[in-house]
Amino acid sequence: MKRRTAVLLSGRGSNFRSLLAATQAPGFPAEIVLVLSNVPDAGGLVHAVANGIATAAIDHRAYRGNRAAHEAALIAAMEAAGVELVCLAGYMRKLTPLLVGRYAGRMLNIHPSLLPSFPGLHTHERALTAGVKLHGCTVHLVTDGLDEGPIVAQAAVPVLPGDTPDTLAARVLVQEHLIYPAALAQLALGGSGVTPPPGAALHNPLPVSGPLP
Ligand code: GAR
Helix, strand or coil, X not given: CCEEEEEEECCCCHHHHHHHHHHCCCCXXXXXXXXXXXXXXXXXXXXXXXXXXXXXXXXHHHHCCCHHHHHHHHHHHHHHCCCCEEEECCCCCCCCHHHHXXXXXXXXXXXXXXXCCCCCCCHHHXXXXXXXXXXXXXXEECCCCCCCCCEEEEEEEECCCCCCHHHHHHHHHHHHHHHHHHHHHHHHHCCCCCCCCCCCCCCCCCCCCCCCC
């Protein structure tokens, strides 16, 4: 039986699209049964509808800053759909212990940095400012702290001369789309490690450091 999975998103949903494509392959151990968004016009919702996936837009602004009440509505929608696993895919809301606790050990997040470096926003700009030679992305189990929790998968990309936040983000995004389905498969199978799919740069073969000044 495929594990019933919900995706929560706030934006364009490219990670959702990669998850959907992966889950539609025969033998994948999870299926996406629901897409939820706090942003009613999120692009990811449009893609879900176009692909026949159940959706719900639950606008946080209707809850007047009561995060727990908003999350209770999310949980109700997921429970009605029989959701077992949750993937945060560009879901740009801080979570309370209500949602985190309900799906403890069953909820993944993807973050565009090599955690624990650069939690929060503007990760690519901050990586360039810090002068790191390696950047990347992380899939982790969700715990109470922002962008914290046991790491399930990471992919590293080199920071190249002339990189801008946009060029770096684009290179990282390619890896996000590879490691998130792999991490979901691993969670669905109940394992602890991740087998990288072909092309995922979990072990980066490129030179990543320059000469010392
Ligand atoms: C992705 O880069 C994801 O890693 C990031 O938002 C983007 C969503 O893009 N998530 C976070 O920053 C969470 N802290 P997408 O809508 O195209 O998947």
